[in-house]
Amino acid sequence: MTKWNIDVTHTNVGFAVRHMMVSNVRGNFTGIEGTVDGDPNNLTDAKIHFNIDTSTINTSNEDRDNHLRSDDFFDVEKYPNITFDSTDIVETGEDEYDVTGDLTIKGVNKKITFKVTRTGSGKNPWGVEVVGFEAEGKVSRKEFGLTWNQTLETGGVLVGDDIKITIELQVNPA
Structure with missing residues (x-):
């Protein structure tokens, strides 16, 4: 099997969550590392691993980010x-996959399936082959022990339960 590293400078792990039942808060993690062991042109036999540093959460609001780290x-x-x-x-289709795996957050492990699309491949300016992907998934934050919330005077809650995850990534040969 060929090992490919996630190119962190061309990868984004983002999320969105409902705020006050009316809008979304978006953010991302900047501390990412990972590998794809196998053929990125045909993922069916590949093994994918991600590790995300939770302290690198970024929602463009320092107070909120510090609360999320607490x-x-x-x-x-x-x-x-x-x-x-x-x-x-x-x-599931040409350059499309359902990638199921074990997601662990706060010591809680759950199965999740991401819809993944291979977005293309080519050689970068230094002659190295690169392959791109986009992935989408959704998790319940409560299932991972992320249960903090506040009830609003008008009804509803401050933070929604469903977290939409979006990943754009590029891999390079190891």
């Missing part, structure tokens, strides 16, 4: 990483 949410002192390891990859 034990109300990610508790980065105790749980410094989010991990994902693929367990099954099924081709």
